[in-house]
Amino acid sequence: MSWQSLKEIADNSLEQKGIKLKIKESLVIEQANDIIGNFFGADARSKSRAIYLKDGELIIAVLCRDLYVEIESQQGQFIRILNNRFSDIVVYRLKFLG
Structure with a gap:
């Protein structure tokens, strides 16, 4: 049996x-919501929110048609932008709820 570091355990x-x-x-x-606010403005932050991620699909609820x-x-x-923040491909597509 080899020793494992605490991080590995x-x-x-x-x-x-x-x-x-x-x-x-x-x-x-959390990062997606930060991007929404920074990229689309403070108003967008109050009218939309990333709510769920499953199998590379990020679900975003949007309250305003224009947004x-x-x-x-x-x-x-x-x-x-989102994938660059993680240096990995974590999101493949967006899905919207309105």
Whole structure:
């Protein structure tokens, strides 16, 4: 039996319990909401919110049709910015709820 670092043990434990994935999903949602506010303005932050991430699909609730059209038209750039923050491809597409 070889020795494992505390980090390896913690990572393995978190992964086995599914906690690591939930933490990553929460971080992606938090960053997506930050991008919404920075990229589309403070008004967008109050009218839209990333709410769920599953299998690379980020669900965004949007309360205003004009904002929906704006985010949808910029979704390629939005996804690129978000994935760059994680240096990995974590989001493949956006889905909108209105």
